[in-house]
Amino acid sequence: MSASVTARAFRFRRPSAVPGFAPAFGVAATGITLLVLVPLAALAFRAAGQSWAEFAAAAFSPRALAAYRLSFGASALAALVNLVVGLLLAWVLVRYRFPGRRLADALIDLPFALPTAVAGVALTAICAPDGLAGRFAAGFGIKLAFTPTGVFVALLFIGLPYVVRTVQPVLADLEPELEEAAALLGASRWRAVTRVVLPALAPAAAAGLALAFARAVGEYGSVIFIAGNMPMVSEIAPLLIVVQLEEYDYGAATAIAAVMLAASLLLLAIGAVLQRRLEREEAR
Amino acid sequence: MALDAAKPPAAIRAEGVARRFSPGHAAALDGVSLETRPGELMALLGPSGSGKTTLLRAIAGLEAIDSGRILLDGEDATGLPARRRRIGFVFQNYALFRHMTVFENVAFGLRARPRGERPPEAEIRERALRLLEMVQLGGYEGRRPAALSGGQRQRVALARALAIEPRLLLLDEPFGALDAKVRRDLRRWLRELHDRLGLTTVFVTHDQEEAMELADRVAILNRGRLEQVGTPAEVYDRPATPFVAEFLGDAVRVPPGSGVLRHAARPGGVALVRPHDVEVGAPGSGAGVPATVRRSIARGAARLLLLELDDGTLLEAEVARGAGDAEGLAPGSAVLVGARVAHLFPEGEGG
Amino acid sequence: MSGTTAPGARPALRDPGPVAAALIGFALLWIGLFLVLPLVVVAQEAFARGVPAFLAAVRDPDALAAIRLTLLVAAIAVPVNLFLGVAAAWAVAKHDFRGRALLLALLDLPISVSPVVAGLVFVLLFGAQGWLGPWLAERGVKVIFAMPGMVLATVFVTLPYVARGLIPVMRRQGVEEEEAAVTLGAGAWTTLLRISLPNAGLGLLYGVLLTNARAMGEFGAVAVVSGHIRGETNTMPLHVEILHNEYNEVGAFSVAFLLALLAVVTLALKAWLERRMARRAGEGG
Numbered sequence: 001m002s003a004s005v006t007a008r009a010f011r012f013r014r015p016s017a018v019p020g021f022a023p024a025f026g027v028a029a030t031g032i033t034l035l036v037l038v039p040l041a042a043l044a045f046r047a048a049g050q051s052w053a054e055f056a057a058a059a060f061s062p063r064a065l066a067a068y069r070l071s072f073g074a075s076a077l078a079a080l081v082n083l084v085v086g087l088l089l090a091w092v093l094v095r096y097r098f099p100g101r102r103l104a105d106a107l108i109d110l111p112f113a114l115p116t117a118v119a120g121v122a123l124t125a126i127c128a129p130d131g132l133a134g135r136f137a138a139g140f141g142i143k144l145a146f147t148p149t150g151v152f153v154a155l156l157f158i159g160l161p162y163v164v165r166t167v168q169p170v171l172a173d174l175e176p177e178l179e180e181a182a183a184l185l186g187a188s189r190w191r192a193v194t195r196v197v198l199p200a201l202a203p204a205a206a207a208g209l210a211l212a213f214a215r216a217v218g219e220y221g222s223v224i225f226i227a228g229n230m231p232m233v234s235e236i237a238p239l240l241i242v243v244q245l246e247e248y249d250y251g252a253a254t255a256i257a258a259v260m261l262a263a264s265l266l267l268l269a270i271g272a273v274l275q276r277r278l279e280r281e282e283a284r
Numbered sequence: 285m286a287l288d289a290a291k292p293p294a295a296i297r298a299e300g301v302a303r304r305f306s307p308g309h310a311a312a313l314d315g316v317s318l319e320t321r322p323g324e325l326m327a328l329l330g331p332s333g334s335g336k337t338t339l340l341r342a343i344a345g346l347e348a349i350d351s352g353r354i355l356l357d358g359e360d361a362t363g364l365p366a367r368r369r370r371i372g373f374v375f376q377n378y379a380l381f382r383h384m385t386v387f388e389n390v391a392f393g394l395r396a397r398p399r400g401e402r403p404p405e406a407e408i409r410e411r412a413l414r415l416l417e418m419v420q421l422g423g424y425e426g427r428r429p430a431a432l433s434g435g436q437r438q439r440v441a442l443a444r445a446l447a448i449e450p451r452l453l454l455l456d457e458p459f460g461a462l463d464a465k466v467r468r469d470l471r472r473w474l475r476e477l478h479d480r481l482g483l484t485t486v487f488v489t490h491d492q493e494e495a496m497e498l499a500d501r502v503a504i505l506n507r508g509r510l511e512q513v514g515t516p517a518e519v520y521d522r523p524a525t526p527f528v529a530e531f532l533g534d535a536v537r538v539p540p541g542s543g544v545l546r547h548a549a550r551p552g553g554v555a556l557v558r559p560h561d562v563e564v565g566a567p568g569s570g571a572g573v574p575a576t577v578r579r580s581i582a583r584g585a586a587r588l589l590l591l592e593l594d595d596g597t598l599l600e601a602e603v604a605r606g607a608g609d610a611e612g613l614a615p616g617s618a619v620l621v622g623a624r625v626a627h628l629f630p631e632g633e634g635g
Numbered sequence: 636m637s638g639t640t641a642p643g644a645r646p647a648l649r650d651p652g653p654v655a656a657a658l659i660g661f662a663l664l665w666i667g668l669f670l671v672l673p674l675v676v677v678a679q680e681a682f683a684r685g686v687p688a689f690l691a692a693v694r695d696p697d698a699l700a701a702i703r704l705t706l707l708v709a710a711i712a713v714p715v716n717l718f719l720g721v722a723a724a725w726a727v728a729k730h731d732f733r734g735r736a737l738l739l740a741l742l743d744l745p746i747s748v749s750p751v752v753a754g755l756v757f758v759l760l761f762g763a764q765g766w767l768g769p770w771l772a773e774r775g776v777k778v779i780f781a782m783p784g785m786v787l788a789t790v791f792v793t794l795p796y797v798a799r800g801l802i803p804v805m806r807r808q809g810v811e812e813e814e815a816a817v818t819l820g821a822g823a824w825t826t827l828l829r830i831s832l833p834n835a836g837l838g839l840l841y842g843v844l845l846t847n848a849r850a851m852g853e854f855g856a857v858a859v860v861s862g863h864i865r866g867e868t869n870t871m872p873l874h875v876e877i878l879h880n881e882y883n884e885v886g887a888f889s890v891a892f893l894l895a896l897l898a899v900v901t902l903a904l905k906a907w908l909e910r911r912m913a914r915r916a917g918e919g920g
Contacts, residue, residue, distance in 0.1 A: 012732055012733055013730060013731065013732035013733070014730075014731040014732065015348040016729075016730060016731070016810065017345060017346040017347075017365075017366045017810075017813075017814050017817050017818075018729045018730060018810050018813045018814065018817065018826070019365075019367070019817060019822060019823035019826060020725065020822075020823025020824070020826065020827060021726060021730045021732070023722075023823070024722045024723075024725045024726040024730075025722075025726040025730075025732070027718070027719065027722035027723075028719060028722045028723035028726050028727075028738065029738070031718075031719040031722070031723075032719075032723070032738070032741050032742065032794075035719075035787075035790060035791055035794060036741055036744055036745065036791065036794065037741070038760070039753075039756035039757055039759070039760055039791065040744075040756055042756055042759045042760045042765070042766055043752070043755065043756045043759055046759050085665060088658060088661065088662060089662050089665070089666070091658065092658050092659055092662040093662075095648075095650070096655055096658070096659055098659050100663070102906065104662070104663065104666050105906075106902050106903070106905065106906040107666060107670045107671065107902065108666075108670070109902055109905065110670050110674075110898060110902065111670075112845060112848070112849075113844075113845065113848040113849070113852075113897075113898040113901045113902055114673075114848075114852065114894070114895060114898040115848075115851070115852025115853070115854060115871075115872045115875075115891075115894045115898070116750075116852065116854045116855065116872070117852070117854045117872035117873075117875045117876055117891070117894075118673075118677060118852070118872070118875065118891040118894045118895050118898075119673060121677075121875060121879050121887055121888065121891055122673035122674075122676045122677050122891070122895075123673060125676050125680055125884075125888075126672060126673065126676055131676075132672070132676075133668075156669065157669050157673070160669060160670070169803075176645050176647075176648055179647060179648050180645065180647040180648070183647035184647070189650055189651065189654075211746065211747070214746070214747035215746065215747065217749065218747070218748060218749025218750065218751070218752065219749070220749060220750055220751050220854065220855030220858075221750070221854035221855050221858075221872065225876075225879065237749075238749045238750075238751035238752070238855065239751075241749075241751050241752070241755060241859075242751055242858070242859060245755065245758070245859060250758075250759070250762075250764060253755060254755070254759065257749075257751075257752045257755050257756075260749055260752055261748060261752055264744075264747040264748050264749070265747075267747065268740065268743070268744075268747050272740070344818055345817075345818075346814055346817075346818070365817075366814075366817045366818055367817045367818070367819075367820045367821060367822060368820075369818075370820075371818060372818070373815070373818040375811055375814070375815060377811065379811040379812050379814065379815035380812075380815075381812055381815070381816075381830060381834075382812070382834065383833045383834060383836070392816070392819055392821070392829075393819035393820055393821075396816070396819060396820050396821040396822075396825050396829075397820060444815075444819065445818070445819075447819075448819055448820060
């Protein structure tokens, strides 16, 4: 890259001495366009090609609405629980030393690495009436498998790593001096943690939360085994799409997929905005 | 022009180099023109933000410039990418390749050449080892950067830069990250190395003592402008601007009409006086204006007196240790002071 | 590494004993329940009827075909995403340009899109009624309900992982070594291959490992695109589903066991790599 690329009024790229930008960017942009943008455009076009009446009938039918309620509701709840548990797990893994810590830390990534179908059948076996958890819950009169509760449990598994992994590095790099200053100023440990440490972790936690939520909403493999898959009751939105496809109702499938895609994008955007807002507050 | 043709072109010639990092912010470099003399060791000296590192990086091709030209050996290199400039560059934090051994670091530049220009591996090996010997790191070739001290890493960075037989050498705050003692030793060593190699070398520093001790000529920058270029003696004894006078040698401003000055400065002008140019005598000893000693500080081989003139001006005077112990110079004493040398400037320029 | 506060090192940061114990206990319980238990159950169910039944299930021709197909899909998807991911990571991490945030967001998009939607978009593109459907049918090229479609869907879904592993590591390392390489005369390829990538070693390897694990384990997207044709377009995860629906639990969990094994090996490799890198960085200092 020529060093004489002067900093004119309009610049695409800040000139730097590191070479190879053009080919790297070219490859990345081409790949992403072909693999991501074009297919998604196909979806958008197909959805837009329908009349509004058609679209609304499929996307907002009672069955679809029930599916959204389940998918979004269970995902939101699971994401919130994973936020709290994730912060806790990150804290324990970063701040404490105990036998098995390294093993526990490595295991956190399991939901990333384990195929969703395997998780699905395993969780079903555990939550089935004759499974470990199933029997335990039955003692409280709760049915786990084949109910929305089962969906919730599966989504808890899926979202576990997200908050932990985004928070861990931030927590590990946090200056100890901050907490020491708080202690010297007379703060209790609880106060120091909630007023000094947690706010510093907020942007990372928000990012992890948004990711966990977005992931859970679209989750398929780990959920369909444990959910009852009964329309209007325990049918998740992605399953509804598959059902429509199997009935060759491309229009309806596209409509619901478009709604889900819009929701994913919205969640990502909210997550990014939230993260940026929190970062700005942190930087004071 | 014919006479100039007989002289070899300057290793580096910067003409009106300007660079602004973002619109609305101050310019990092504001029309700097500079030329090196063959084989000299030049220091770019200035406070942080003065543009010295930006200028160095621009010469190396690591920074783009908005306007101006950079000529290397007489040829316009402004558009030349960094990898073709054949300039040896030592980074402030050394930028050693952390996953390579010392040997691999030094050999890198030679091995990175295209097949046609690359010397045979045996020769690369021999050259790299010889360079390591030269920087007194013989036997270290198998180590990794993480296992070296700061001073050792710096020498590896130097050997690595020299391996490609550069036409000139640039060093960015070469001693910044080191302890004072290591710094002093390395300074001497760098000067010896430079004298041996004869390579035009430019180094950036904010430490005036370092610049004055090491360099053949010093270029002083402030806020993106070149204030003065000259030998250490020239810039110290005949500062061209108030900034240079204040930056080198702890000068203090006195009001233009003050009696301390032998020649009154023009009203509105700036007068600067250095501590060791101030003469202190007992009352009634002769020339000078009355002042009171406010504090007496022992500083190494000398003694620093903080003096207050009748009009409230505060002045610093440096006297020999022995002289200062005399009773007449204890805090509270009345003395007579006069400036043997003062630096006067016409306008009230900022520092 | 200012943060890792070993107990006792910084008294002001110590949490009261009982609190710490309770937190650790809860964490271990949660991890045990949600992470360890599923693995145990998979193993238990796979071998519920002993080793011979497990082996028979795994050696079944349909299962073997599924294994072969899974490996093949991964063998294509991983290198493609490696190439794309390295290019994207290098552009994003070592340079600054307009639209950098957009590129990053687009890279992350496949993670937040439901795998079913991912499969659907390729059906819309290449299916019989899709954009390119008729064009492909004329040429007798089958993408949907055939391997090419499955590869495409898998590439889409696993796109982000290499870049996500690389980018934070590369950013943290800055560009100084790359600049040094340039002053020594190195070109783009040399700088990338001999400086940037080796330095980002851990990030790269983990990205590849994760991409591989997810490529082999992808379910939703591939389910939509494949048509579930046994012996032909069944990957291992799809095969698990089929066997489960036929109430062949031992069969399903046997295949699941292999996949779980893959996941565990992936995690173990990652942990081992991290330890080596930490040790390497710590020596000398």
